Amino acid sequence: MEKLFLKLFIIVAIFFATLWCLRQVDWMTLFNVKKISQSTEEKLGELYWDIYRKMEHETEDKKITVPIDSLLTRICMKNEIDRAKVKLHIIRKDDINAFALPDHHLVLFTGLIEDCENEAELCGVIAHEMAHMENGHIMKKLIKEVGLSILISMTSGNASQDIAQNAIKVLSSTAYDRNLESDADITGADYLMKADIDPEAFAGFLYRMSSREKDYPKQLFWISTHPGSEERTKAIINYISDKNYQKKMVLDSTQWAQLLLSVKED
Template sequence: MINKTIFQGLIIGVAFFGLWFGLTQVNFVKFFEIEKRTTSAENKIGDLIWDDIQQTGEVVTNDTIVKTLDKLINPICKANGIERDSLKIHILKKAEINAFALPNNHLVVYTGLITDCKKQEALQGVLGHEIAHIENNHVMKKLSKEVGLSVLLAAASGGKGGQIVKEVFKTLSSTAYDRALEKEADMQSVKYLLKADINPEPMADFMYELAQKHDIPSGFGWISTHPESEERAKYILDYLKGKKFQKKQILTQKEWDDYKKQVENY
């Protein structure tokens, strides 16, 4: 019994010493300084990219168009505990079917995406997907991997920042996330919609329809940056099999049709 007690005491002592030694080797000041710099860089780069994007097309400021998009997004945020005011959502007048997330919670939606969606739930699904990228910090994970943290910090501090910002934007708007992050965003969006009593099936239908189009390089940015969409549509529909869920629509069919026409004629 005594030997067992002594042995247990030795184990605790060794564990305590190991923990103490490990903690003494961590430079917490340096760690948190890097974390602080990274957050600051993310915020600045996101704002710089958005400033640059504004020069490429007309920002839609029509009150009705903006508020109607908010009307579609708000239930998703409310049902999932996402602070709507933390998202900086911009509508840009461009025919390309695209939407993408930027650092610092910017989310850019092209008018071409809105007008191409047959159903409002498809648009909500795409927006939920991009919100998931923001909420799960996929944007910075992608940039840190493809561009490099040191380059991002340099871009935020000036120098050749302008050129780097353009490269960062190109990376975000024209190249895909890796498959694991894409699937995570897909399924997170599906769960967002289910919690908000919105039918996710049109999101899968939208992916499938875009996958059948062949002129992707010139006009289908969202699908060209999100490959294997037919496969993704399938695993979304497989996930929904046997699930009972509400199919609440935020807009009436007439309101949705009128909204698309207003956006198209803007």
């Protein structure tokens, strides 16, 4: 019997010794794992945006895009995020919505901009979506909702337009996992504090949206895709309560007023 246990021990030891030896190799670099997933994301981002822009009307109005670009640039620069990789798109639509597509496509609706009471609120939404991008939530959501095999077939052009449209719908009008939302809230709050923007304004925005949800459920896409707003407001407030941060405006009051005016003119 002792001999039997000794042999079992040797087998287990061989298994772990093999594992240990293989662990010494940097397989991630060897197999280019990150590059492969990055190229899949790039292809999906390009494909989705091509389809989405045909469905909606993107505004090129400099009076709108320039101030929003300033807000985005501040968040990116202060958080060492490459601004050049973020593709900002402003869609003319009254719905209160913002979402991210793969490969750093950030989509904001004019309805959302119009509904923000100050730039910090808008920055909060931008930072939250940026957190989804930077933490890899978009691909995780797609894999979960659409399936890995379908995503791969899309990148090789083997999937139909309907399937791609369905994937866009998943990203633009369905909720993320609760854990991913909380993660994006906290990372977003960190981005805001580093960029000297008040994160409390974002918490306030969430609270305001949740209180209006019952009255205008259809227009408030962003809040219906980001459920549990009251608890999330509390979590953000708790998180920032013991943090020190500065509040510096990116746009002056005239620029902000001009932005709102341009959005309304549309």
